[in-house]
Amino acid sequence: xxxxxxxxxxxxxxxxxxxxxxxxxxxxxxxxxxxxxxxxxxxxxxxxxxxxxxxxxxxxxxxxxxxxxxxxxxxxxxxxxxxxxxxxxxxxxxxxxxxxxxxxxxxxxxxxxxxxxxxxxxxxxxxxxxxxxxxxxxxxxxxxxxxxxxxxxxxxxxxxxxxxxxxxxxxxxxxxxxxxxxxxxxxxxxxxxxxxxxxxxxxxxxxxxxxxxxxxxxxxxxxxxxxxxxxxxxxxxx
Amino acid sequence: xxxxxxxxxxxxxxxxxxxxxxxxxxxxxxxxxxxxxxxxxxxxxxxxxxxxxxxxxxxxxxxxxxxxxxxxxxxxxxxxxxxxxxxxxxxxxxxxxxxxxxxxxxxxxxxxxxxxxxxxxxxxxxxxxxxxxxxxxxxxxxxxxxxxxxxxxxxxxxxxxxxxxxxxxxxxxxxxxxxxxxxxxxxxxxxxxxxxxxxxxxxxxxxxxxxxxxxxxxxxxxxxxxxxxxxxxxxxxxxxxxxxxxxxxxxxxxxxxxxxxxxxxxxxxxxxxxxxxxxxxxxxxxxxxxxxxxxxxxxxxxxxxxxxxxxxxxxxxxxxxxxxxxxxxxxxxxxxxxxxxxxxxxxxxxxxxxxxxxxxxxxxxxxxxxxxxxxxxxxxxxxxxxxxxxxxxxxxxxxxx
Numbered sequence: 001x002x003x004x005x006x007x008x009x010x011x012x013x014x015x016x017x018x019x020x021x022x023x024x025x026x027x028x029x030x031x032x033x034x035x036x037x038x039x040x041x042x043x044x045x046x047x048x049x050x051x052x053x054x055x056x057x058x059x060x061x062x063x064x065x066x067x068x069x070x071x072x073x074x075x076x077x078x079x080x081x082x083x084x085x086x087x088x089x090x091x092x093x094x095x096x097x098x099x100x101x102x103x104x105x106x107x108x109x110x111x112x113x114x115x116x117x118x119x120x121x122x123x124x125x126x127x128x129x130x131x132x133x134x135x136x137x138x139x140x141x142x143x144x145x146x147x148x149x150x151x152x153x154x155x156x157x158x159x160x161x162x163x164x165x166x167x168x169x170x171x172x173x174x175x176x177x178x179x180x181x182x183x184x185x186x187x188x189x190x191x192x193x194x195x196x197x198x199x200x201x202x203x204x205x206x207x208x209x210x211x212x213x214x215x216x217x218x219x220x221x222x223x224x225x226x227x228x229x230x231x232x233x234x235x236x237x238x
Numbered sequence: 239x240x241x242x243x244x245x246x247x248x249x250x251x252x253x254x255x256x257x258x259x260x261x262x263x264x265x266x267x268x269x270x271x272x273x274x275x276x277x278x279x280x281x282x283x284x285x286x287x288x289x290x291x292x293x294x295x296x297x298x299x300x301x302x303x304x305x306x307x308x309x310x311x312x313x314x315x316x317x318x319x320x321x322x323x324x325x326x327x328x329x330x331x332x333x334x335x336x337x338x339x340x341x342x343x344x345x346x347x348x349x350x351x352x353x354x355x356x357x358x359x360x361x362x363x364x365x366x367x368x369x370x371x372x373x374x375x376x377x378x379x380x381x382x383x384x385x386x387x388x389x390x391x392x393x394x395x396x397x398x399x400x401x402x403x404x405x406x407x408x409x410x411x412x413x414x415x416x417x418x419x420x421x422x423x424x425x426x427x428x429x430x431x432x433x434x435x436x437x438x439x440x441x442x443x444x445x446x447x448x449x450x451x452x453x454x455x456x457x458x459x460x461x462x463x464x465x466x467x468x469x470x471x472x473x474x475x476x477x478x479x480x481x482x483x484x485x486x487x488x489x490x491x492x493x494x495x496x497x498x499x500x501x502x503x504x505x506x507x508x509x510x511x512x513x514x515x516x517x518x519x520x521x522x523x524x525x526x527x528x529x530x531x532x533x534x535x536x537x538x539x540x541x542x543x544x545x546x547x548x549x550x551x552x553x554x555x556x557x558x559x560x561x562x563x564x565x566x567x568x569x570x571x572x573x574x575x576x577x578x579x580x581x582x583x584x585x586x587x588x589x590x591x592x593x594x595x596x597x598x599x600x601x602x603x604x605x606x607x608x609x610x611x612x613x614x615x616x617x618x619x620x621x622x623x624x625x626x627x628x629x630x631x632x633x634x635x636x637x638x639x
Contacts, residue, residue, distance in 0.1 A: 049636055054632040054633040055632075087553050087635065091546075098248055110555040
């Protein structure tokens with residue numbers, strides 16, 4: 001459902017060219033749960049941004065659900081993001097002036113879903129993350145873990161083809177991180193495809209498939225094994 | 239998709255900036271609508287038709303100190319000199335200059351004093367049979383003074399017995415019929431109305447009855463006198479340059495204190511109104527500019543405060559047009575609240591101005607027009623920052639700082 005071939009991303013300033021991704025190849029199949037790891041500055045976030053169509057790539061080819069992303073206009077990319085992708089951000093990115101119900105409602109409004117259908121989905125998703133009774137609360141009235149669960153509910157409400165999670169437990173303590181991870185695993189078991197960027201090796205190990213990005217490329221298998229000591233993980237080489 | 243409900247909810251939860259802006263819009267609407275109305279009222283006043291060819295008329299003020307001449311004869315001679323100058327249409331002596339803010343007024347009785355009866359206030363001029371032609375006004379009914387009806391004297395006991403009046407005066411004095419030929423009284427002295435002038439103004443445009451004018455055929459030969467002169471179109475400046483020398487050549491024991499055009503006389507009389515008009519215009523421009531800048535600044539501030547939020551909305555599927563629409567709707571909601579309060583305040587302010595300063599009642603179209611103008615101005619002020627917000631990349635959502 002997600003295929004990247006030779007995707008490169010170059011940030012150009014007057015003085016410097018920075019290659020954030022180089023000839024990046026990846027295929028993600030329906031129902032997978034992939035953890036993307038790598039050191040700081042390796043290109044994890046750039047990969048996530050390109051996969052989520054949050055920024056354009058410089059060269060290569062990116063197919064999302066058989067749609068060639070490179071040929072889309074800004075509006076078409078916004079619509080495709082809204083319909084196909086659910087985002088979970090490290091900082092939760094909930095809108096502080098909106099209550100939980102209204103936060104979850106945001107992507108549904110952009111899709112033009114009718115109020116009755118929105119209500120049904122929002123209530124269902126908030127129930128799914130265990131916050132059905134707190135729909136009228138504001139984000140700042142919740143703990144970090146609860147806020148991330150609201151963000152997950154928001155990502156799920158649009159019934160996306162896959163979820164992109166950017167360090168979803170990065171701002172949480174270990175207990176809350178475990179709860180959020182269990183929720184993601186449950187969502188994956190329910191059929192959602194998840195790509196999760198994380199710097200936490202513990203968290204990555206829980207994902208059925210890992211890839212590591214180093215210097216903008218998917219790292220070599222042997223190097224990865226040497227670093228982690230893991231052999232029972234599926235590592236996809238570029 | 240206008241997102242009205244969530245925007246209202248968000249504004250209720252974060253209301254300080256919105257309330258400040260709302261108050262600013264309300265104050266602007268209340269003040270600008272009243273100021274615009276006052277400006278329009280003053281413009282109408284300043285541009286009113288006086289009935290005189292103002293561009294062709296000037297006046298001279300004469301102060302005679304010589305004692306060796308009969309002033310009555312001297313004034314007759316002066317008038318003749320002026321009327322014979324090239325470019326002059328006519329000239330006439332007068333006790334006052336119309337539109338100058340200086341003159342005389344009295345209540346003209348319909349019954350002789352002390353009989354009880356109605357009085358009609360009117361400004362009056364003492365002048366001769368050349369006055370109508372000099373002022374360029376036309377008789378609507380009746381006739382001009384005959385030369386033998388004009389009394390030139392220094393004896394206060396001698397008074398004329400006829401008068402020419404303005405049509406506005408006649409309509410007020412005799413609302414049920416024709417005033418021509420009727421008698422009116424100044425004190426117990428009767429004056430027969432022999433002519434009615436179509437349109438003319440008295441000395442004070444700000445008088446509550448500026449169009450009520452009476453002309454008596456009477457020249458009081460005093461040391462202080464005005465002479466009004468009308469020239470051919472375009473000749474006034476040239477005549478004004480020579481007139482003083484010509485009159486001094488005839489008799490030099492006198493000074494000419496003021497040689498001034500009628501339009502300049504009117505301008506000086508209305509200087510305070512013109513100043514107020516300009517100040518109100520500046521006030522409107524400043525207020526509107528401050529409000530526009532306030533909205534512009536607040537929107538920019540909101541955008542910088544909400545950069546992450548805007549990026550997140552874009553990541554969640556908002557198009558650029560959705561972001562622009564969000565800010566426009568938010569601004570329109572705040573503006574609508576401000577306009578409702580502002581329009582109410584404008585009407586209340588108008589009522590106070592009416593009661594306290596006797597200004598005319600504020601007309602609703604000024605309030606409605608101002609409200610529309612303020613709404614358009616706020617939308618224009620918000621569109622640039624909103625477009626800037628729409629340019630925020632959705633990748634902002636994943637940045638850690």
